[in-house]
Amino acid sequence: MKTIILDGKATRDSLIPGLVERVKALSYVPTLAIIQVGDRPDSTAFIGAKKRFAQRIGVKEKHIQTTESISQGELLDIIKECNADGGIHGIIVQLPLPIHLDRDAIINAIDPKKDVDALTAFSVKRWYEGREDAILPATARGIRTLLEAYKIELFGKKVTVIGRSMLVGKPVITMCLNEEATVTVCHSKTKDLAKETKSADIVIVAVGKPGLITAKHVKKGQVIVDVGINKVTGEKLDDEIEGARLVGDVDFKKVAKKVSAITPVPGGVGPMTVYSLFENLVDLCTGRV
Ligand code: NAP
Secondary structure, three states, X not given: OOOEEOOHHHHHHHHHHHHHHHHHOOOXXXXXXXXXXXXXXXXXXXXXXXXXXXXXXXXXXXXXXXXXXXXXXXXXXXXXXXXXXXXXOEEEEOOOOOOOOOHHHHHHOOOHHHEOOOOOHHHHHHHXXXXXXXXXXXXXXXXXXXXXXXXOOOOOOEXXXXXXXXXXXXXXXXXXXXXXXXXXXEOOOOOOHHHHHXXXXXXXXXXXXXXXXXXXXXXXXXXXXXXXXXXXXXXXXXXXXXXXXXXXXXXXXXXXXXXXXXXXXXXXXXXXXXXXXXHHHHHHHOOOO
16 A cells, blocks of 8 residues: 655645634734744754744744843843733744753743743643643644644554653643543653554654664554654755755655655654644634633
8 A cells, every 4th residue: 555645745735825814814913922042053944934934824923032141031031021012922932942041930931822832831731631722832733733634533543652852742642642542652761662663553753863763663554753853964955944954763765665654854744833833823812822
């Protein structure tokens, strides 16, 4: 049987008109504030993708870039200003932050009504509980939407998630549980990764190690979702992260031959994540929280 490529770009493109309609239906143009501390090239590239997408759907963005050495107090003041500004409807603090800053305190300073990334304690509690009015972190939401688009159900399925970070793994694990999947979680201390991946119907990998998942980790008929984004040196340039050649955590060529469906990198989860971030913004604008 032919392997289905779970095409995040095509899915995103097919969904954009609906999102544009939702933006147009608002009585104002939504504005997303993106706060960047320093000038990490990877952060700049991710912000670039968000800015391009904002433009595409008629959303304004306000990129606030500070020096790397900004103090905790100064950064908190910027967030407070954004919270109080009625012309700003969503706030993202681009992660990672320099180590002298207290990430949790910074994130928790964001007004939950503007918390597009859904990482404040308020938002985390809501998505952890699986509440209807929760905003789900964009990567988890993007994966759910992509699977839905291909009519791949999570309900009752055995899902193995590799990675348990607060940013990606945990929201994905929770989303799968909330969708009634039976979830196995793997991480760096997992003894026999292949045993855990092979026993699943769906494998979701969010680690950040190219080639971690090879043919020996998968079996016929499985669905593989590769969240990893790894920059490797090479000639080919992608527009997902400008100027970089990207690979995921899965040895795509070898694994795709065995499984029934797989996301490519680039062009799989990445575009869905950016799309979902703006869905979150529009949900906040329409009073989800
Ligand atoms: P992270 O914070 O570094 O977490 C990595 C996770 O992988 C940890 O839970 C770690 O386990 C686990 N891990 C490390 N080595 C492992 C191994 N050999 N076997 C099994 N598990 C292992 O990274 P992250 O922020 O979650 O991001 C993960 C990847 O997703 C990165 O490549 C990132 O660029 C990508 N990403 C993609 C999108 C997208 O839209 N496609 C969005 C965000 C992030 P421990 O907990 O035991 O340390």
